[in-house]
Amino acid sequence: MRFVDTLAKSTKQIKHQNMFKIESKDVHLHYGAFHALKGINMSIEKNTVTALIGPSGCGKSTFLRLFNRMNDLIDDVRIEGKCLIDGKDIYSKEVKIDDLRKRVGMVFQKPNPFPKTIFENVAYGLRVNGISHKSFIEERVERSLKQAALWDEVKDKLKKSAMALSGGQQQRLCIARALAIEPSVLLMDEPASALDPISTAKIEELIYELKNDFTIIIVTHNMQQAGRISDTTAFFYLGELVEVDSTKKIFTNPNDTRTQNYITGRFG
Amino acid sequence: MTHLDSELKQLRIDLLDMFELVLSQLDKSKEALVNLDKDLAREVLVNEKRVNSFELQIDRDCENIIALFNPVAVDLRFLLAVLKINSNLERVGDIAESVCQFVMNFKLEPEKKLLEASRLLEMFDVSKEILKTVKDAFELEDTKLARSVFTQDETLDEININAHTIIADYILNNNDRINQSLYTLSMIRKLERVGDQCKNIAEEIIFYIEAKVLKHKSFQQKQETK
Numbered sequence: 001m002r003f004v005d006t007l008a009k010s011t012k013q014i015k016h017q018n019m020f021k022i023e024s025k026d027v028h029l030h031y032g033a034f035h036a037l038k039g040i041n042m043s044i045e046k047n048t049v050t051a052l053i054g055p056s057g058c059g060k061s062t063f064l065r066l067f068n069r070m071n072d073l074i075d076d077v078r079i080e081g082k083c084l085i086d087g088k089d090i091y092s093k094e095v096k097i098d099d100l101r102k103r104v105g106m107v108f109q110k111p112n113p114f115p116k117t118i119f120e121n122v123a124y125g126l127r128v129n130g131i132s133h134k135s136f137i138e139e140r141v142e143r144s145l146k147q148a149a150l151w152d153e154v155k156d157k158l159k160k161s162a163m164a165l166s167g168g169q170q171q172r173l174c175i176a177r178a179l180a181i182e183p184s185v186l187l188m189d190e191p192a193s194a195l196d197p198i199s200t201a202k203i204e205e206l207i208y209e210l211k212n213d214f215t216i217i218i219v220t221h222n223m224q225q226a227g228r229i230s231d232t233t234a235f236f237y238l239g240e241l242v243e244v245d246s247t248k249k250i251f252t253n254p255n256d257t258r259t260q261n262y263i264t265g266r267f268g
Numbered sequence: 269m270t271h272l273d274s275e276l277k278q279l280r281i282d283l284l285d286m287f288e289l290v291l292s293q294l295d296k297s298k299e300a301l302v303n304l305d306k307d308l309a310r311e312v313l314v315n316e317k318r319v320n321s322f323e324l325q326i327d328r329d330c331e332n333i334i335a336l337f338n339p340v341a342v343d344l345r346f347l348l349a350v351l352k353i354n355s356n357l358e359r360v361g362d363i364a365e366s367v368c369q370f371v372m373n374f375k376l377e378p379e380k381k382l383l384e385a386s387r388l389l390e391m392f393d394v395s396k397e398i399l400k401t402v403k404d405a406f407e408l409e410d411t412k413l414a415r416s417v418f419t420q421d422e423t424l425d426e427i428n429i430n431a432h433t434i435i436a437d438y439i440l441n442n443n444d445r446i447n448q449s450l451y452t453l454s455m456i457r458k459l460e461r462v463g464d465q466c467k468n469i470a471e472e473i474i475f476y477i478e479a480k481v482l483k484h485k486s487f488q489q490k491q492e493t494k
Binding site: 260 | 270273339340341343344345479
């Protein structure tokens, strides 16, 4: 191979790696005999928000959990294909799950603060990772709470129990807790589905801000929410990725009739 | 049928009624002109208020559906198209009204020679035909039919372009009919706009069904987007 060709090839590879933060290549997942994900190919760009939509049981949460290896905890699960973050297969033997989860934070449907103080909730991830330097922890807790748009509301009661916060505040606390360990990817499984409209608006605003620093994948059943916050939308149905495109395209002129039927509420 | 489906169905029915109303206004304005029927012209002027209130009702229905149902994809395109078609139809209604205002000002029955030479009546017929075509295209969701309007409109353009010379010649030979000749020229100019409004409606029908934007494209480009 000529030098210029080699150079062009490696430049292309570097560009490709820089462009996509997360990739899945022909991923199949089985829960025992149940084929939950069927050959999913998707590439997710850095610093974008990708919404996963589809009816219940279509595989979107399963797909989301692939990227911090949460599915590993389920008995009888079998995964084929490749899941890459920053071009590296996260299912390869060299990857330690603890290290992976430092890079990939997750926020769940229901806020799940620990029965500890607000401060200790956010500091928890740092402490379990062996960080004990007091001023470092304080600085990181403050920064994470600010990133999660919660600092102004809790700065005077950091020593109070997190359980006393409202649902919306608890969810933002969980986001702050995930941010404290400085991940580069944030997975969110219906993070606002249990919240009132004002708390939902705050979470959505927060997601919009966070994409400057993180790559975010969010599962949502709320079509308008997907439209408001995401750059890309992927529609899953019966374990298949039916369509993935820019959110604008999906919500104005989707290619697949199944996508159109789902987003317009005419499914089934 | 979902709640949204039934709302959209009703909106479609209302817009088709609006098409019918405007078609009838255009038809009556021609009759009023040909027969110098001032009663019929007055009827058109009164009915114009119905066209206006119908426009407002359809606008309000679209606004409500958007606010309450958050439609997307084909439903959203349909609503956006209905809003614009509605506005275009109201303008066609305005044109019928203007024709009847001219009729109310006429003192003499329009000269047959002038009507024939200027091709004004032919223009009325082509305008009604084009409006009927876009109505059918909307009702049948037929984009091929909608596209046929772009060719039909050329007849109106041609009559409009030639009208200036024809009317000038007529005035030179009929000094006693200057006012009527100028009214005729004004009506030709207005009817040419019916063609433009119908082209806009055809573009909206194509946008709603095929998600293609034809606005500000040349005739050639519009044909190529098939």
